[in-house]
Amino acid sequence: MSNSAPFVTGNSELSLTRGRIAFAFCVSIASDAFSFFVSPIVWLEPLVIGVDVVTGFLIWLALGRPLLLLPVLIAEATPFVGMFPLWTIVVGVIATTGRLPSRVGNPRQSTPPIQTQQSVQIKNKDQAQ
Secondary structure, eight states: OOSEEEEEETTEEEEEEHHHHHHHHHHHHHHHHHHHHHTTSGGGHHHHHHHHHHHHHHHHHHTTOOTTHHHHHHHHHSTTGGGSOHHHHHHHHHHHHSOOBSSTTOTTSBOOOOOOHHHHHHHHHHHHO
């Protein structure tokens, strides 16, 4: 049995596994740690922005291409704001809730939650009874 669950993003379906979430966490933690220690050095800021662009792209690929990662990228590119662990926070929100709001400021319309292997097994067990 696979530990993946379908995650619908736009017109495609992505299998979001624990490995993808773990990869996104590793990338986000490494990037946030790098930004925290290197951002105060002003002349290295272009390097920090480059790392943030690569981080955003890798997380975007790993977590199903959520468009709301773009504001995080913009915030990370802002001097001294990038010292906060924004990438890790966003990955944590996606990993724990299984969703990001589909529209900023409208919590009623959100993407469906990610179905984990456990939730699928429980759902199948309930349907069998």
